[in-house]
Amino acid sequence: MKKYMIYGMALLVLIFIAGCVASGTLILVYDIDSFISSSTSIQVTEVDLTDNSDYNDHKDKIKSIDQVAVVGTLENLEFADNQAEVWLSDVGTYSSPAEVRANATIVFSSPVILAGDTLFIDWSDALSYIQNLQTLKDAADNGHFYLYGLAENSPFSVRFQISLVITMTAGL
Amino acid sequence: MRKFIALIIFTLSAGQALALTDISIGAFGGLNIPVAQEDAKTGNAFGLKAKFSPSPMIGGSIFYENRAFGDPEITVGGLTMSIDGGKVTSFGAELLIGNVGGAAGPHFYWALGISNYQWKRDGFEDHTKVGYHLGPGFELVLPAANIGIEGRGKFEIVPTGSGGSRKNALVFVGVNYHFGLL
Numbered sequence: 001m002k003k004y005m006i007y008g009m010a011l012l013v014l015i016f017i018a019g020c021v022a023s024g025t026l027i028l029v030y031d032i033d034s035f036i037s038s039s040t041s042i043q044v045t046e047v048d049l050t051d052n053s054d055y056n057d058h059k060d061k062i063k064s065i066d067q068v069a070v071v072g073t074l075e076n077l078e079f080a081d082n083q084a085e086v087w088l089s090d091v092g093t094y095s096s097p098a099e100v101r102a103n104a105t106i107v108f109s110s111p112v113i114l115a116g117d118t119l120f121i122d123w124s125d126a127l128s129y130i131q132n133l134q135t136l137k138d139a140a141d142n143g144h145f146y147l148y149g150l151a152e153n154s155p156f157s158v159r160f161q162i163s164l165v166i167t168m169t170a171g172l
Numbered sequence: 173m174r175k176f177i178a179l180i181i182f183t184l185s186a187g188q189a190l191a192l193t194d195i196s197i198g199a200f201g202g203l204n205i206p207v208a209q210e211d212a213k214t215g216n217a218f219g220l221k222a223k224f225s226p227s228p229m230i231g232g233s234i235f236y237e238n239r240a241f242g243d244p245e246i247t248v249g250g251l252t253m254s255i256d257g258g259k260v261t262s263f264g265a266e267l268l269i270g271n272v273g274g275a276a277g278p279h280f281y282w283a284l285g286i287s288n289y290q291w292k293r294d295g296f297e298d299h300t301k302v303g304y305h306l307g308p309g310f311e312l313v314l315p316a317a318n319i320g321i322e323g324r325g326k327f328e329i330v331p332t333g334s335g336g337s338r339k340n341a342l343v344f345v346g347v348n349y350h351f352g353l354l
Contacts, residue, residue, distance in 0.1 A: 023336040024208030029248055065294060066211070071248055077329030122244060123253035127295025163248050167211045169336035 024172045028054050030164040036077065038157035042100065044092050045112075047164070049143040061161055061171030065137040068107075069126035072162035076113040076151075083152040084110040084160070088132075088139055092146035100148045107136045109152070122163030123165055140166050194225045194274025198322065200346025204239040204260070207327075207339040212257050213242030217342060228273035233283075237262040239342075241293075258293025262303065274350040276315035282308055289330045292339075299338075303330040307342075313350060320348040 030052050037043035049055040074084045089104035102172065108129055113119045130136065139145040149160045200219050206212040217239035225231030241257030264287025271279040289303035307326035314320065326342040 010267065025211050025336075025338070027210045027244070027246055029246060031249070047332070064332060064334035069295075071253065097271065123248075123258075124255045127255070161249075165246060169332060169334065 006152075009117075012154070016027055017033075022171060023061075023169055025169050026054060027057065027126045028052050028166045028168065030055075030166065032072075032162050032164070034159065035149060035161045036157060037055055038077075039097055039151075039154040042095065042148055042150065043160075044094065044113060044146050044148050046092055047139075049146070049166075051146050052118065053143075055166075058168070058170035058172075059143060062141060063165065063169040063171065064072065064167045065140045067127070067165075067167040068133065068136045068140050069123055069130060069165040070108045070162050070164060071121050071126045071165055072160070073118055073120050073121050074110055074113055074116060074162070075118045075159040077107070077157040077159060079115050080153065081114050081117055082156050082158070083112055084108075084158045085150040085152060086160075086162070087144050087148040088135060088144065089148065090142075094148065096155065097150055100150060104148060105132050105135045107132050113158075126165070130164050140164075140168070180183055182198065191319070193227065194223070194231075194272075194350055194352075196223045196274055196320065196348045196350040197221070198320070198346050198348030199222070200322065200324070200344040201268065202342060202344035205341040205343070206241060207341055209338060211244045211255075213233075213244055215240035215242045215257060217344070218346070219346075220299045221346075223268070223272075225268070225274065227271045228271065228275075229269065231268040231272035232265060233268060233279075235285075235287075237287075237342075241291075243300070244295075246279075253354070256294040258291055258296070260291045262287045262289050264288060264303070266305070267310075270309075274313060274320075275354075276313045279311045279313065279320075281310075283307070283324070283326070285326075287328075289328075299330075299332075301330050301332065301338075303328050307352065311348065313348075318350045318352065320350060322346045 035043045086108035087104040204217040210311040219237035221231040221235035236339040239260040245254045266285025270281030291299040305328040311320045311322040324344040328340045330338040
């Protein structure tokens with residue numbers, strides 16, 4: 001009886017250890033090259049997460065995308081206060097703010113940036129500026145999408161120096 | 173010296189010899205250690221529990237734990253940033269197998285449990301799931317004092333529902349009061 005109890009315990013331990021090594025939660029930082037987007041010349045940036053080695057190592061074993069945040073520095077280059085926005089689409093050919101607003105999904109909206117001022121978005125603050133999180137999660141799960149830099153009011157000109165911070169659970 | 177050692181061994185063996193039922197309550201504290209989770213760091217943990225041992229080999233307990241995770245950090249563009257690690261409340265029940273009586277002396281046992289696990293942190297949706305845990309425990313019940321000093325380890329798995337899971341290792345040290353042997 002005692003022997004079977006020990007075997008049972010050992011089996012449970014193995015099951016728990018197997019569960020332990022089966023998955024883990026990772027944080028990926030995907031840096032986006034600095035760009036300036038304006039109302040007359042909107043800028044789109046292609047995000048291919050397979051460029052990130054950590055993502056690439058786990059892309060076939062992703063269990064869930066747990067959180068996505070946009071961190072970095074935003075600079076309002078115009079003479080009026082404005083709010084920077086990041087829009088997401090799987091199409092990278094939109095050429096006007098109206099076209100982006102009609103077809104893409106807003107995923108980030110900053111607080112007001114004073115005219116000519118710079119705003120730094122910290123990781124902890126960034127979570128509260130995310131919009132349509134599920135769309136962003138789905139895009140991160142897919143691994144390839146486009147981000148457009150806009151602002152709430154026109155005319156605008158904003159320098160985006162941002163990174164995506166992606167928290168995901170994946171098989172190890 | 174030999175008599176002293178013999179006395180110690182006899183005292184520590186008393187728990188093995190006296191196989192009686194017991195009820196106890198206890199408080200404990202320790203560490204909450206995330207396993208394979210880059211988005212959480214080690215934090216502290218406190219808890220309360222009540223244990224009932226109808227037999228010297230099998231018992232059960234209910235518990236409540238209040239835990240915290242440390243704030244995880246990342247470095248972006250040379251700047252280090254962090255987010256809230258959050259707090260966990262967990263209450264549940266567990267089956268105890270081994271030497272779980274309340275008699276004086278050493279008691280070694282295994283615990284297998286289930287709990288309601290709720291993790292709250294700023295910027296994240298609440299994570300409320302059922303957790304499962306397994307781990308060993310050791311308690312030294314002091315003779316004639318009804319007090320036990322206990323050390324425990326728990327390995328916890330909380331399935332996320334998407335095929336993944338959150339895993340934590342917990343290490344506790346606590347004090348139990350034994351109401352007596354029924």
